[in-house]
Amino acid sequence: MxxxxxxxxxxxxxxxxxxxxxxxxxxxxxxxxxxxxxxxxxxxxxxxxxxxxxxxxxxxxxxxxxxxxxxxxxxxxxxxxxxxxxxxxxxxxxxxxxxxxxxxxxxxxxxxxxxxxxxxxxxxxxxxxxxxxxxxxxxxxxxxxxxxxxxxxxxxxxxxxxxxxxxxPSLAEQKAIAEALSDVDELISSLEALIEKKKAIKQGVMQELLAGKRRLPGFSGKWNKKSIEEIFNINTASSKSRYITEGGKYLIIDMGSISKNGELIPSKQTNYSGDFLMIGDLVMPKDDIGGGKIIGKTAYIDKNDEYVAGDHIFILKSKFGESRFFHYLINSFEINNRVRKKVIGSAQLGISKNSIKEEILTFPDLNEQEAISDLIDSLESEINKIYKKTEKIKLIKQGMMQELLSGRIRLV
Incomplete structure (x- = not known):
């Protein structure tokens, strides 16, 4: 050895x-x-x-x-x-x-x-x-x-x-070190449990608000029904694979850049300066080789001139309304479940543009769309703050482990 x-x-x-x-x-x-x-x-x-x-x-x-x-x-x-x-x-x-x-x-x-x-x-x-x-x-x-x-x-x-x-080290020092690190583990576990609790609350709020089962104070009236085609212009873009550049200025958005939770997770960089996505655009994977779980999910573009559209996605540009609201609505279980039932294929799954265009969405007026989106955003922001705190404590623990387990800091 x-x-x-x-x-x-x-x-x-x-x-x-x-x-x-x-x-x-x-x-x-x-x-x-x-x-x-x-x-x-x-x-x-x-x-x-x-x-x-x-x-x-x-x-x-x-x-x-x-x-x-x-x-x-x-x-x-x-x-x-x-x-x-x-x-x-x-x-x-x-x-x-x-x-x-x-x-x-x-x-x-x-x-x-x-x-x-x-x-x-x-x-x-x-x-x-x-x-x-x-x-x-x-x-x-x-x-x-x-x-x-x-x-x-x-x-x-x-x-x-x-x-x-x-x-x-001695048994006494082993126990002291283990207890110190276990205390940090307990704090991390409590924060992770809080994150899961906040996620469950957010999910429940979204289900009620996005379906109109619960109305925010000051809002009433009948909701509208329109197809996705009536709400969005739906476009596609070409592959940017040949333009991938390590350390490039921009990020390519293709089907692998969108998580099953509707989050942006880009990894491919490029210096290609075209097909830019703009704030308010939604991007939706139209193909998937991983079981189809990302098809029909949307991610919201929150910056101008940073993301370049690639292939295997639909680009939804809103004609009216609050695109954040429609992002949450399309990603809701009810809508996404209907969309995924239209997926076809075997080795590579996919969904047609017509299948997306014809999907019917029910939504309130603009002011209520914005109010619902703001509330969901605030809940997500709260979760992200706790997540960042948790990750910071994990880094602190790594530093503690290096010091304590090497004997550079002694507890006994």
């Missing part, structure tokens, strides 16, 4: 307080994964023992909204993979390699599948919560990545896990 000898040497000489660094295998009672029961989905139950898969192991947290269960009979066939409280669970295959979390009492007595490794520490020398934070640190993630160098990150094996090099 030459790579891990390198980690041992480098961190021994770079650690100011000369903590010992040990290979993980010498600090554990168990390193092993489970199996998936024969029968697949048929084996899973509505309740019973938790069956933890890689999607249930997040970055330092359990994700149990899509958890499966098995019965006692199935569990009895592989008792060696039974989860104990404070086991460290590590993903060892696929795109989520390196994610880890701590098993709590909720999942105690459950099992893991072959994609999740149970690491059970020797409690007299290693604190499980400390190990989990160490695994999530850049220091151990680099080691995990080194095992995959030149490959395609398909998996790491038990021997490689046992050869991971980890710092070993």
């Amino acid at each position: 030459e790579m891990n000898n390198y980690f041992l040497q480098e961190h021994s000489k770079n650690t100011p307080n000369r903590w010992p660094y040990c290979e993980l295998g010498s600090l554990t009672e168990k390193v092993g994964s489970g199996i998936t029961p024969k029968g697949g989905e048929r084996v899973y139950k509505k309740e019973g023992r938790f069956f933890i898969r890689s999607q249930n192991v997040g970055w330092g947290k359990l994700i149990l909204n899509d958890v499966k269960f098995i019965d006692d009979l199935t569990h009895s066939k592989f008792p060696s993979t039974e989860i104990q409280t404070n086991d460290v669970l590590l993903n060892i295959t696929g795109a989520s390699i390196g994610r880890s979390t701590i098993a709590n009492k909720t999942i105690e007595g459950g099992n893991v599948n072959q994609h999740v490794c149970i690491i059970r520490v020797k409690k007299h020398i290693l604190y499980a919560n400390f190990l989990n934070q160490v695994i999530l640190s850049n220091y151990v993630q680099k080691q995990i990545n080194s095992f995959q160098a030149g490959g395609n990150r398909q998996g790491i094996n038990f021997e490689q896990i046992k050869h991971l090099v980890v710092p070993l």
Whole structure:
């Protein structure tokens, strides 16, 4: 294990307080994964023992909204993979390699599948919560990545896990470090939960306002009905693939530039100075090779002379009204669901211009459109502020991890 000898040497000489660094295998009672029961989905139950898969192991947290269960009979066939409280669970295959979390009492007595490794520490020398934070640190993630160098990150094996090099301060200091980092994790989790709560509130408000089920104070009267063709001019543009320039001044908007949530996510740059999209334009993917989830969704253009229209999209330029309102309306479940029913194709899915043109929208007068859009924008702005705060705290935690796990800052 030459790579891990390198980690041992480098961190021994770079650690100011000369903590010992040990290979993980010498600090554990168990390193092993489970199996998936024969029968697949048929084996899973509505309740019973938790069956933890890689999607249930997040970055330092359990994700149990899509958890499966098995019965006692199935569990009895592989008792060696039974989860104990404070086991460290590590993903060892696929795109989520390196994610880890701590098993709590909720999942105690459950099992893991072959994609999740149970690491059970020797409690007299290693604190499980400390190990989990160490695994999530850049220091151990680099080691995990080194095992995959030149490959395609398909998996790491038990021997490689046992050869991971980890710092070993005293148990008292391990606990102090883990508690400090866990406090930050709890703050991050609370902010993430608040974001989800705000999103749910926003979704409920949008459903009521965009359907006219709830009216804002001061507004009444019948809503109008018109086709998208009557509200928008619908255009297309040519491919800008040959004009892609790394570091270019502008961003190309094509079908890959719009998320399934109707957000702009451009990545291709260009110096091509034509086919500019303007503030108030809506862009809608008309093709998709990823299951069709983005087709019919719109993104709102909020800047002039920054985005260049590419291919595989419709460009909707409003003839009247508040295009922000129509952006939200078209993206609503009811409208988007109707639009996606018109999608055709197999390998590459698509929707015709005529199918979009004929779609009927129901909407209020301009003043109410603006009021609804302003309210939804304010809710989105509030969510974005919390999101930015959360990301800032995550960066602070990364800095804390570097200082605490290297021994540059001591808590004991």
